[in-house]
Amino acid sequence: GDSVTQMEGPVTLSEEAFLTINCTYTATGYPSLFWYVQYPGEGLQLLLKATKADDKGSNKGFEATYRKETTSFHLEKGSVQVSDSAVYFCALSALRGADKLIFGTGTRLQVFP
Amino acid sequence: ETGVTQSPTHLIKTRGQQVTLRCSSQSGHNTVSWYQQALGQGPQFIFQYYREEENGRGNFPPRFSGLQFPNYSSELNVNALELDDSALYLCASSSQGGVNTEAFFGQGTRLTVV
Numbered sequence: 001g002d003s004v005t006q007m008e009g010p011v012t013l014s015e016e017a018f019l020t021i022n023c024t025y026t027a028t029g030y031p032s033l034f035w036y037v038q039y040p041g042e043g044l045q046l047l048l049k050a051t052k053a054d055d056k057g058s059n060k061g062f063e064a065t066y067r068k069e070t071t072s073f074h075l076e077k078g079s080v081q082v083s084d085s086a087v088y089f090c091a092l093s094a095l096r097g098a099d100k101l102i103f104g105t106g107t108r109l110q111v112f113p
Numbered sequence: 114e115t116g117v118t119q120s121p122t123h124l125i126k127t128r129g130q131q132v133t134l135r136c137s138s139q140s141g142h143n144t145v146s147w148y149q150q151a152l153g154q155g156p157q158f159i160f161q162y163y164r165e166e167e168n169g170r171g172n173f174p175p176r177f178s179g180l181q182f183p184n185y186s187s188e189l190n191v192n193a194l195e196l197d198d199s200a201l202y203l204c205a206s207s208s209q210g211g212v213n214t215e216a217f218f219g220q221g222t223r224l225t226v227v
Contacts, residue, residue: 041220043203044205046216091155099146101146101148101158103156105153105155
């Protein structure tokens with residue numbers, strides 16, 4: 001069945017460092033891909049999405065490009081801030097929208113001043 | 114603030130008991146999905162309700178059941194609780210269909226089974 005694999009955390013960075021969190025997927029068809037963020041004590045928030053190959057999702061300085069040839073959707077940010085500390089989840093949906101999502105195990109990001 | 118509210122926020126139950134969790138969907142949304150998030154894991158899809166009917170189910174046993182009401186709020190019921198049911202239960206509301214469908218998550222109910 002469909003699945004998502006994320007790099008294990010925690011990822012520990014200093015403020016203003018470059019961030020990459022790897023995500024690869026297995027799916028039949030053409031899934032939509034998502035990154036969600038979970039801050040301590042809160043629910044999930046959509047960070048960005050891409051619905052077809054070569055699409056780039058971006059939000060709040062974060063970017064991810066839907067790469068069908070490598071079945072990847074890596075999350076990047078050029079300069080992280082302490083406030084970016086959270087758990088990041090990569091997810092896919094077999095449908096075009098955020099429906100019946102399949103999540104990775106999450107990657108905890110810790111940013112220190 | 115997503116407008117999706119879940120209750121209660123925390124509860125503790127004993128193995129073998131039954132529990133009901135509640136979710137109020139965001140205004141204008143007709144679809145509610147439930148997810149189970151075990152500690153240190155990603156959320157897993159339990160089932161979805163669309164216009165009061167179950168519309169897809171993940172790999173969960175029948176003792177996990179749900180309801181959706183005419184106002185599109187929803188309940189998740191779990192019978193015969195097991196220790197492994199301890200998790201954060203997330204509800205997500207959305208409008209059905211379309212590439213721009215977005216799921217808005219509540220803050221979750223943390224269930225502890227002892």
